Amino acid sequence: MLYILMFRFWSVMICFSFFALPCSQASGQEIPIFDAHVHYSQPDWSIYPPEAILKLFDQAGVKWGAVSSTPDDGTVRLFEHAPDRIVPFLRPYRTRSDMSSWTQDLSILSYVEKRLQKGIYRGIGEFHLPADQAQSEVVKGFGRLALQYGIILYAHTDDAGVEGLLRSYPKVRILWAHAGMSAPPETVSRLLDKYSMLFVELSIRGDIASANQLDSKWKTLFLRHPDRFMVGSDTWITSRWESFVTIHENYRHWLNQLPREIAEKIAYKNGLRLIVKP
Numbered sequence: 258m259l260y261i262l263m264f265r266f267w268s269v270m271i272c273f274s275f276f277a278l279p280c281s282q283a284s285g286q287e288i289p290i291f292d293a294h295v296h297y298s299q300p301d302w303s304i305y306p307p308e309a310i311l312k313l314f315d316q317a318g319v320k321w322g323a324v325s326s327t328p329d330d331g332t333v334r335l336f337e338h339a340p341d342r343i344v345p346f347l348r349p350y351r352t353r354s355d356m357s358s359w360t361q362d363l364s365i366l367s368y369v370e371k372r373l374q375k376g377i378y379r380g381i382g383e384f385h386l387p388a389d390q391a392q393s394e395v396v397k398g399f400g401r402l403a404l405q406y407g408i409i410l411y412a413h414t415d416d417a418g419v420e421g422l423l424r425s426y427p428k429v430r431i432l433w434a435h436a437g438m439s440a441p442p443e444t445v446s447r448l449l450d451k452y453s454m455l456f457v458e459l460s461i462r463g464d465i466a467s468a469n470q471l472d473s474k475w476k477t478l479f480l481r482h483p484d485r486f487m488v489g490s491d492t493w494i495t496s497r498w499e500s501f502v503t504i505h506e507n508y509r510h511w512l513n514q515l516p517r518e519i520a521e522k523i524a525y526k527n528g529l530r531l532i533v534k535p
């Protein structure tokens with residue numbers, strides 16, 4: 258009897274000390290998150306220094322973040338602070354005013370081409386793409402650079418825009434921000450069926466869950482394409498950082514309504530596989 262009690266005591270001690278993460282995962286608790294949509298732009302820097310951002314990551318259970326910023330210095334600063342957790346994307350905007358004109362501005366292409374030589378970036382984006390600009394000279398240049406460096410193009414665009422990219426650059430992995438923001442699950446499903454290089458990020462979608470209950474159409478889509486989705490916060494303005502922990506709590510509510518294996522893929526495994534180690 259004493260032997261059994263001692264054995265149980267040591268099992269529990271080992272579980273809580275050396276193997277804390279596997280034990281908590283085994284009991285169905287917190288899944289680590291790869292946040293595929295983080296911005297760390299200039300207005301954030303004075304309010305949230307890198308230490309504060311990493312503290313928020315820890316509070317939210319976010320282990321990794323795909324980060325871009327305007328200007329790019331914020332991304333580099335965060336990456337240098339935590340290179341094992343920050344996955345840099347190169348946003349092509351030197352200032353916010355580039356946002357509306359970049360597809361027709363060849364100096365953007367030179368800027369991106371030069372900046373990529375740093376060798377730290379896993380993608381170009383997130384960029385805002387009007388649907389009729391998928392074949393502008395600048396975007397063509399991005400397609401060429403994405404192939405050359407083996408990196409992703411990360412686009413905020415509608416279904417016509419993302420299909421334009423997928424058709425124009427069929428060998429490039431395309432990450433679609435916000436699943437097009439308003440594209441219905443039927444459209445997302447059609448595009449995923451048709452294009453194997455399409456991956457989908459899910460931030461700022463009010464239709465995936467309501468009152469924490471996962472929508473049945475989205476659930477069907479996640480079960481059909483478990484390797485193609487990622488979650489993200491989209492800290493596009495500084496005030497979004499105030500909701501950072503809540504945003505990820507809300508993801509966990511509906512992730513927990515999926516089979517564990519699929520929830521883990523969407524929470525972090527797809528991000529690691531597709532972005533960090535493709």
Ligand SMILES: [Zn+2]
Pocket residue numbers: 294296383434491492493
């Ligand atoms: Zn964004």
